[in-house]
Amino acid sequence: MKLGNEQIKGIGFEYNITLFQDFDGLSNEILQLSNLTNIVVVTDKNVAKLYLDEINKELKKLNLPVYHIILKPSEKNKSIDRVKKVYNKLASLGCDRKSLILAFGGGVVGDFAGFIAATFLRGIRFAQIPTTLLACVDSSVGGKVAVNIDKGKNMVGLFYQPVFVFAPIHTLSTLPLREWRCGVAEVIKHALLSGNKKLVEALNTTKTFKNFYLSEEVKTFILESVRFKASIVAEDEKELGKRAILNLGHTIGHAIESFTKYKKYSHGEAVSIGLVTELVISQEVQNLPSVVTQETVGTLKKLGMPYKENFSMEDLIKHTKYDKKNEQGNVKFVLLQKIGEPLWGIQVEESVLKKSWDMQRKL
DSSP states (O other): OEEEEEEEEETTEEEEEEEESSSTTHHHHHHTSOSOOOEEEEEEHHHHHHHHHHHHHHHGGGOSOEEEEEEOSOGGGSBHHHHHHHHHHHHHTTOOTTOEEEEEESHHHHHHHHHHHHHGGGOOEEEEEEOSHHIIIIITSSOEEEEEETTEEEEEEEEOOOSEEEEEGGGGGGOOHHHHHHHHHHHHHHHHHHOOHHHHHHHHHOOOOTTGGGSHHHHHHHHHHHHHHHHHHHHOTTOSSGGGGGGTTHHHHHHHHHHTTTTSOOHHHHHHHHHHHHHHHHHHHHOOOHHHHHHHHHHHHHTTOOOOOOSOHHHHHHHHTTOTTOBTTBOEEEEEEETTEEEEEEEOOHHHHHHHHHHHHTO
């Protein structure tokens, strides 16, 4: 059953993002594509164990060869070192330019499978089937695909749009608590950037993630986040301007992930801390009212999400310099003047970073 739909129309690209109750309808989405020779489902072991049989049943309706590539479920496996093995696997399966890759999983799978699709045979079609809240509200939308290198996250990648995004909401029923929190960090980011009253209200009324996939709030999280992000992507696909605002919380968040070697925090948890850091910086640099930071921290606390750390800013600064948004070694930040009014490309002095980090540790 279709629960909602949003369309991204940009210069030279167009695709639909559809929220469904389950996999029923996926085959119809694929049938809209012409000249398919085969389908390759790229997923991870956790998703495969839960849902591979179910999605195979739906894909069987297409009468096409269906192959599977199953990855380990870890951010560190989204590595440039893994890419060659998957290219060779696709070649051995006889994949060609009429093949379709289905990126079936969370953000790691979506980024990795999208990168493979964008580069194999100079680009073949792929679709996103997100199975986490984080992927539904953020990473599956907008066409960013990438892999990590030792010096930083998503340092090698492209802008490469999926042919469609199909979000089966029932897969959220098996999310562990930590994954719910990851997705909510991005929802909070979208609420801060947009000032969307529906998102703010849904965040205010959310107190637990038990059976949350059945709630109206989760539909609001997904549809309103997608609506906001789609509007930004359609305006600035390749992040030459306004799309950079979507990196709020990510400069510090990515540095935290890199510094902790992707082991201590998930992406969403690191962004959760990074959001607070960049709000405190905004207080210092852009006179953002402190109440915005206080209310954000209150939401994070209520939902059991991290909002501060004790390691030194000197360590983080080293890792911010590997951020892909940097220009000539200068670290760039997204900051807020007030809710719904972001600025991007702002250079911040190291002294301000250290002061803000110290202020954050006292929250």
